[in-house]
Amino acid sequence: MANHIILLTLVALSFGLLAFAFEPSPLQDFCVADSTSSARVNGQSCKNPALVQASDFSFSGLHRPGNTSNPNGSKVTPVSVAQLPGLNTLGISMVRIDYAQWGINPPHTHPRATEILTVLEGSLEVGFVTSNPDNSLITKTLQKGDVFVFPVGLIHFQRNVGTGNAVAIAALSSQNPGVITIANAVFGSKPDVSSDILAKAFQVDKSVVDQLQTKF
Numbered sequence: 772m773a774n775h776i777i778l779l780t781l782v783a784l785s786f787g788l789l790a791f792a793f794e795p796s797p798l799q800d801f802c803v804a805d806s807t808s809s810a811r812v813n814g815q816s817c818k819n820p821a822l823v824q825a826s827d828f829s830f831s832g833l834h835r836p837g838n839t840s841n842p843n844g845s846k847v848t849p850v851s852v853a854q855l856p857g858l859n860t861l862g863i864s865m866v867r868i869d870y871a872q873w874g875i876n877p878p879h880t881h882p883r884a885t886e887i888l889t890v891l892e893g894s895l896e897v898g899f900v901t902s903n904p905d906n907s908l909i910t911k912t913l914q915k916g917d918v919f920v921f922p923v924g925l926i927h928f929q930r931n932v933g934t935g936n937a938v939a940i941a942a943l944s945s946q947n948p949g950v951i952t953i954a955n956a957v958f959g960s961k962p963d964v965s966s967d968i969l970a971k972a973f974q975v976d977k978s979v980v981d982q983l984q985t986k987f
Contacts (some may be wrong), residue, residue: 803827804852804859814947815852815859828857836938837869844874844931851947858946868939870895870931877952878928884948886921886941888929890914893937899927926953959987 803823804815818827830850837846851864858864864884868876870893878900888897890913897919898910912932913919921927923944931937957964958980966980973980 801828801857802860804856806856815856817859818856828855830855833867833940836936837867839869839871839874839936843877844871845869845876845929847876851943853947861946862944863942864946864948865940865942868929868941870929870937870939872931872933872935874931874937876929877954878926879950879952880924880926881921881943881945881948881950882924884943884945885923886927886943886948887918888913888921888939888941889918890916891938891940893931893935894933895937895939896930896932897921897928899925901925954983955987958983 799817801820801823802814802817803820805818806815808816810816833848833850835848837848839846846869848867848869849864850858850866852858855864868888870876892915894915895913896910897913898908899921901907901909902925911919929939957969963984966977966984969980970977
């Protein structure tokens with residue numbers, strides 16, 4: 772019995788350590804990302820604190836509208852560790868999203884972050900899909916000032932359903948949340964996923980897959 776208790780305790784501790792290892796808390800005041808370092812770490816190595824400047828903790832440009840002249844009619848302007856080195860190890864980032872009328876931020880996931888979005892201008896239809904086997908669609912139309920959260924890893928989207936342009940700001944729970952746009956990943960991988968596999972997965976003719984792959 773005692774051995775079972777010890778084993779369960781070790782298992783619980785292991786899961787606890789894994790949870791903390793996902794995005795560990797900083798062990799110092801800050802760890803400004805050093806883009807010149809060749810060191811390979813989970814994240815980015817730290818810049819010498821003696822060389823840190825205020826500019827490492829600031830970013831300018833979110834007041835400027837993004838260019839939505841593209842097939843999706845949207846533009847995401849990120850502020851992650853790549854744009855703001857001071858975010859390194861802090862476990863947070865943000866984006867501005869601009870939408871033309873009927874523009875979309877297409878179905879995508881963030882493998883390392885939950886996202887909370889606030890509508891600044893316009894009206895957005897937003898939603899996410901739960902995991903297998905239910906695949907339930909959770910969706911709502913948001914107005915200016917409304918807030919919506921997308922749980923980590925779930926496929927989600929936004930669409931401008933207003934009469935003009937729309938703008939949103941979103942915060943994410945990682946300095947490097949990552950993004951996987953579903954259509955790009957499935958139909959635009961390098962090299963291509965076999966069209967036979969995709970035709971069977973989507974239950975369509977292979978010619979349909981071939982056509983989609985030419986678009987990505």
